[in-house]
Amino acid sequence: MTHLDAREPAGQLEDKWDSFRFDEKLLSPSNKRKFRILVVGTGLAGGGAAATLAEQGYDVYCFSHHDSPRRAHSVAAQGGINAAKNYQEDGDSVFRLFYDTIKGGDFRSRESNVYRLAQVSSNIIDQCVAQGVPFTREYGGLLANRSFGGAQVSRTFYCRGQTGQQLLLGAYAALNRQIARGGGRKGGVTMFYRRELLDIVTVEGQARGIVVRDMVTGQIERYAGHAVVLATGGYSNVFYLSTNAMGSNATAAWRAHRRGAMFANPCYTQIHPTCIPVAGEHQSKLTLMSESLRNDGRIWAPKRKGETRRARDIPESERDYYLERKYPSFGNLAPRDIASRAAKEACDEGRGVGPGGRGVYLDFADAINRLGKDAISERYGNLFEMYQRITGENPYETPFRIYPAPHYTMGGLWVDYHCMTTIPGLFAIGEANFSDHGANRLGASALMQGLADGYFVLPATIMPYLAGQKLSAVDESHPAFKDIEGQVNQRVEKLLAVKGKRSVASFHRELGRLLWTKCGLAREKKALTEAISEVKALRGEFWENVSVPGSSGSLNQALEEAFRVADYMELGELLCRDALDREESCGAHLRTEHQTDDGEAVRDDEDYCYSAAWDWKDEDTPQELVKEELVFESVKLATRSYK
Amino acid sequence: MNLTLKVWRQPSKSAEGSIQTYEAKDVSPDMSFLEMIDVVNDTLMEQGQEPIAFEHDCREGICGACSMVINGVAHGPNKATTTCQLYMRHFKSGETIYIEPWRAAAFPVLKDLIVDRSAFDRIQQAGGYISINTGCAPDAHTTQVEKDAADAAMSAAECIGCGACVAACKNASAMLFVAAKVSHLGLLPHGQAERKTRVLGMVEQMDDEGFGACTNYGECEAVCPKSISTRYISRLNRDYLTASISSEI
Numbered sequence: 001m002t003h004l005d006a007r008e009p010a011g012q013l014e015d016k017w018d019s020f021r022f023d024e025k026l027l028s029p030s031n032k033r034k035f036r037i038l039v040v041g042t043g044l045a046g047g048g049a050a051a052t053l054a055e056q057g058y059d060v061y062c063f064s065h066h067d068s069p070r071r072a073h074s075v076a077a078q079g080g081i082n083a084a085k086n087y088q089e090d091g092d093s094v095f096r097l098f099y100d101t102i103k104g105g106d107f108r109s110r111e112s113n114v115y116r117l118a119q120v121s122s123n124i125i126d127q128c129v130a131q132g133v134p135f136t137r138e139y140g141g142l143l144a145n146r147s148f149g150g151a152q153v154s155r156t157f158y159c160r161g162q163t164g165q166q167l168l169l170g171a172y173a174a175l176n177r178q179i180a181r182g183g184g185r186k187g188g189v190t191m192f193y194r195r196e197l198l199d200i201v202t203v204e205g206q207a208r209g210i211v212v213r214d215m216v217t218g219q220i221e222r223y224a225g226h227a228v229v230l231a232t233g234g235y236s237n238v239f240y241l242s243t244n245a246m247g248s249n250a251t252a253a254w255r256a257h258r259r260g261a262m263f264a265n266p267c268y269t270q271i272h273p274t275c276i277p278v279a280g281e282h283q284s285k286l287t288l289m290s291e292s293l294r295n296d297g298r299i300w301a302p303k304r305k306g307e308t309r310r311a312r313d314i315p316e317s318e319r320d321y322y323l324e325r326k327y328p329s330f331g332n333l334a335p336r337d338i339a340s341r342a343a344k345e346a347c348d349e350g351r352g353v354g355p356g357g358r359g360v361y362l363d364f365a366d367a368i369n370r371l372g373k374d375a376i377s378e379r380y381g382n383l384f385e386m387y388q389r390i391t392g393e394n395p396y397e398t399p400f401r402i403y404p405a406p407h408y409t410m411g412g413l414w415v416d417y418h419c420m421t422t423i424p425g426l427f428a429i430g431e432a433n434f435s436d437h438g439a440n441r442l443g444a445s446a447l448m449q450g451l452a453d454g455y456f457v458l459p460a461t462i463m464p465y466l467a468g469q470k471l472s473a474v475d476e477s478h479p480a481f482k483d484i485e486g487q488v489n490q491r492v493e494k495l496l497a498v499k500g501k502r503s504v505a506s507f508h509r510e511l512g513r514l515l516w517t518k519c520g521l522a523r524e525k526k527a528l529t530e531a532i533s534e535v536k537a538l539r540g541e542f543w544e545n546v547s548v549p550g551s552s553g554s555l556n557q558a559l560e561e562a563f564r565v566a567d568y569m570e571l572g573e574l575l576c577r578d579a580l581d582r583e584e585s586c587g588a589h590l591r592t593e594h595q596t597d598d599g600e601a602v603r604d605d606e607d608y609c610y611s612a613a614w615d616w617k618d619e620d621t622p623q624e625l626v627k628e629e630l631v632f633e634s635v636k637l638a639t640r641s642y643k
Numbered sequence: 644m645n646l647t648l649k650v651w652r653q654p655s656k657s658a659e660g661s662i663q664t665y666e667a668k669d670v671s672p673d674m675s676f677l678e679m680i681d682v683v684n685d686t687l688m689e690q691g692q693e694p695i696a697f698e699h700d701c702r703e704g705i706c707g708a709c710s711m712v713i714n715g716v717a718h719g720p721n722k723a724t725t726t727c728q729l730y731m732r733h734f735k736s737g738e739t740i741y742i743e744p745w746r747a748a749a750f751p752v753l754k755d756l757i758v759d760r761s762a763f764d765r766i767q768q769a770g771g772y773i774s775i776n777t778g779c780a781p782d783a784h785t786t787q788v789e790k791d792a793a794d795a796a797m798s799a800a801e802c803i804g805c806g807a808c809v810a811a812c813k814n815a816s817a818m819l820f821v822a823a824k825v826s827h828l829g830l831l832p833h834g835q836a837e838r839k840t841r842v843l844g845m846v847e848q849m850d851d852e853g854f855g856a857c858t859n860y861g862e863c864e865a866v867c868p869k870s871i872s873t874r875y876i877s878r879l880n881r882d883y884l885t886a887s888i889s890s891e892i
């Protein structure tokens with residue numbers, strides 16, 4: 001059986017990163033120039049990495065399916081980014097951020113990775129400020145902070161309600177500075193826009209290149225390099241309806257998986273508690289209302305089933321502020337998994353509000369009375385406007401209606417301490433990997449991880465890989481490229497040849513509905529078993545009845561979508577199998593068979609204290625499960641309590 | 644409700660384009676404008692026809708991808724609203740809606756409603772950054788930033804790079820975009836060292852890309868989904884003048 005080595009440095013937790021950096025083999029700037037690194041993705045992780053690697057002297061090729069790096073999905077993050085700066089003197093520290101993250105993840109992540117994340121968090125803020133990221137400030141000119149779920153300190157930095165956009169513009173500016181150098185021999189980054197990665201090329205077992213499609217001309221292209229970095233984001237869109245951008249996809253990660261990169265913990269999918277509920281069949285995506293709203297808003301559902309009165313007409317005594325009731329010490333700031341399940345429970349009991357009874361209230365009446373409308377509008381104005389634009393309701397007057405929605409995926413490509421996947425030379429960073437959040441991610445920690453990986457971790461960990469061996473000379477004329485390109489072309493032809501009757505979106509919608517019902521907020525054996533065969537059947541139908549009009553040699557959005565949905569059809573099955581295999585509840589993964597009488601998750605540390613990495617076999621053989629046992633030396637495994 | 648759509652279809656950059664008519668049936672007022680087009684596209688695909696190509700991604704008004712001229716107005720009738728955040732409740736049953744791409748020499752059409760906005764990237768590459776390598780930054784609290792300056796910088800930085808300002812302008816000028824970018828960094832203490840080279844470089848690139856001159860129509864601010872103020876244009880002009888004069892010394 002395959003063995004996984006996380007390659008963690010020896011020594012005390014606090015010293016691991018420093019000793020790694022001291023011990024690593026170095027490359028001189030003149031040698032770095034000789035290495036071409038292919039970075040796929042220009043979000044916080046990819047954009048940050050590409051810029052930093054180029055600053056350090058590597059020859060960087062960077063790819064994105066977007067028309068501009070600045071549109072990567074990171075742009076949509078609203079609430080903020082965590083860092084253990086302790087600027088508020090409220091008792092924060094690297095260890096506390098580390099501990100909160102481990103605990104928030106329900107003790108299912110690797111200690112050394114999480115500690116490193118907390119360690120570099122401070123530098124991220126310094127870097128961003130120096131780049132000109134306009135963080136919100138206090139009147140004295142210093143940086144402001146807010147609180148996020150799962151923490152009792154104020155460590156979240158933010159730019160109004162557009163933190164992701166501003167951090168991304170920072171990384172984009174750094175990237176632009178490198179693109180401006182000219183790329184190639186001149187140094188800097190050579191940027192390839194509107195390119196979709198469709199496969200990974202390995203030579204002698206090492207990642208040596210990629211095959212992409214030029215989305216304007218339809219041309220299939222090959223690019224060779226000494227290492228490949230995937231920073232391609234998460235796979236929440238497997239559920240069709242999610243808060244992710246329409247173009248977010250799992251294709252890069254999935255294609256890498258099929259070439260030998262293990263896929264870890266696919267069932268750890270985060271459902272965000274505060275999203276605008278579904279309005280109808282036509283719904284194409286769900287909109288997140290930032291978790292920061294839970295700083296001042298109070299969540300409640302009517303006490304009575306089938307309540308028909310308007311929110312404002314329901315007296316205090318008939319409202320159930322269920323989070324405050326059940327979790328008095330964290331209240332409305334309970335972690336996401338807990339808040340999401342509590343909302344589902346209220347709706348399952350028939351106490352939901354709005355169309356279809358799938359919604360609860362998030363109420364600002366008290367906050368407006370206490371602080372005034374202006375203060376609330378300064379903090380959350382853009383979110384209030386966005387809600388009103390979408391629903392036609394005014395949240396200053398009537399409470400927001402919210403419901404949980406798929407939002408973030410903790411699972412992803414398995415990586416070791418070096419962010420390297422099980423394919424040597426293939427690295428994965430940002431949301432695309434599984435590394436830091438265990439079974440549940442805390443708010444404002446994804447931006448932190450993306451930038452930590454991109455700016456600080458990967459540029460340091462890729463060096464020993466390149467310095468430590470003599471990589472053979474490989475260019476695009478190597479037969480491996482021809483072979484993979486041929487396979488990609490076949491796939492294109494196959495999709496176009498089906499000429500069926502159903503649109504790609506209709507398949508995606510059906511897959512999403514299936515997974516959401518049977519592998520969403522709560523999971524149980526019978527439904528998961530059914531889901532596995534239903535996904536298989538749907539996949540079969542897809543390849544027989546999908547309609548992909550147009551040709552391969554031009555801009556073809558139906559074809560782009562078809563590649564992505566075809567991969568989701570495979571990933572969806574693994575998601576269910578992983579959920580079925582994990583006979584415990586932890587973090588975002590709730591197995592209804594494993595909970596207390598009052599609905600709290602029951603973890604099983606005896607049997608499941610591991611990360612599940614799935615190893616691809618072939619088309620007809622299911623993936624093999626390989627376990628990375630998790631060892632906790634610095635924290636005690638405890639039952640999470642937010643009461 | 645039922646609507647008639649008149650949509651610009653153009654197979655490729657070099658092909659001729661024309662307006663085609665489509666019927667959108669049973670449209671719900673709670674649909675977004677793009678969801679309405681999704682439904683039309685689903686039907687087209689079921690019939691084996693190519694869907695209407697349009698750019699979109701976040702569908703929440705932040706990525707700047709969506710870009711349609713709706714009844715002659717960039718992003719449609721609602722103020723401070725991107726196409727993706729426009730909802731059908733603002734239209735009436737029986738209406739005919741014209742949908743066209745951004746029109747500007749510097750934004751060539753690639754297909755149907757998709758245009759090439761890479762000129763914006765090249766303008767940013769011509770100086771839209773602060774030169775600081777990763778790992779070289781001092782502690783974030785070393786420099787205090789006046790709240791007013793930070794707020795004004797943020798208001799400029801809210802630009803989503805959609806290009807509606809260009810599409811709305813009779814001259815297809817990119818001044819509001821460039822002004823927002825130059826001001827964001829120029830208002831912050833960290834952006835002072837390169838303030839002059841930045842404005843000169845970006846304005847020069849803007850001219851090279853073929854964007855028109857600004858003659859103060861103010862259409863850009865009117866359609867900007869982030870309501871970016873034309874006052875930033877005045878600021879850009881001042882910055883540009885100062886930089887041109889001092890660079891001659």
Ligand SMILES: Cc1cc2nc3c(=O)[nH]c(=O)nc-3n(C[C@H](O)[C@H](O)[C@H](O)COP(=O)(O)OP(=O)(O)OC[C@H]3O[C@@H](n4cnc5c(N)ncnc54)[C@H](O)[C@@H]3O)c2cc1C
Pocket residue numbers: 040041042043044045046063064065066069071072073074075076077078079080081082163164195196197198231232233234243244245248249251252288407408429430431432443444445446447448450
């Ligand atoms: C609505 C919303 C709000 C959020 N708010 C917060 C928040 O407040 N705080 C927080 O910490 N986190 C937040 N998150 C999570 C966070 O934004 C993401 O996890 C993070 O930005 C992911 O960054 P990334 O760099 O890994 O990937 P992304 O930003 O998703 O970038 C992926 C990149 O890969 C490219 N790509 C993908 N597939 C391919 C392919 N096949 N071929 C070529 N290129 C490809 C894309 O073009 C893109 O450039 C939020 C997420 C959402 C959806």
Ligand code: FES
Pocket residue numbers: 698699700701702703704705706707708709725726727728
């Ligand atoms: S789709 Fe992102 S702004 Fe409209």
